Amino acid sequence: EVQLLESGGGSVQPGGSLRLSCTASGFTFSSYAMSWVRQAPGKGLEWVSSISSSSTYIYYADSVKGRFSISRDNAKNSLYLQMNSLRAEDTAMYYCARGLMAGSFASWGQGTLVTVSS
């Protein structure tokens, strides 16, 4: 069974930083692209970033480009999202998702909540 477990969320002041982690199990992590998708309270889904299986290709939404950095450690079956210069509008549930590059997101974690507030 595919499992994705996010961690690292919490409350942070504007301008602060957080590092999210996603630990994967139940599949060959190194064979799949991974992504982060977020959802602000009461709002729709917003894609954040994607990384290919070997980290060759990395893409970001314009809203986070230059502030967020995605990475992965295939030896640890883990995906990361380093978030710097956080803003109030980054407040959201952050989901880790497995999928094919340029394809659909077949599996999702339960999310970790990030709150940016003074």
Place this chain on the structure above:
Amino acid sequence: SYVLTQPPSVSVAPGQTARIACEETNIGNKPVHWYQQKPGQAPVLVVFDDTDRPSGIPERFSGSNSGNTATLTISRVEAGDEADYYCQVWVSAGSDHQVVFAGGTKLTVL
């Protein structure tokens, strides 16, 4: 920029057919994926690559994509289908790639 448009809400009686549209110019040229999200839960993929269903998704869920409109069709709607539904595509501009989600449609089962 690429913007996918869905109706904010669709209502249907149990047993009837619900159709949720996802519109953008020439969307028929791109694979479209659909997600179901129930309150307090993570999204679930229900249709991928326009028409395919992941294992475990009922045959009542189907998709189509042509011209400027992709459509998610839910036949014989049940109370448990009440949820938010989102369409999604990948768009490319040169070497950059982005994922676009529509704003979502709330399906209400009357």
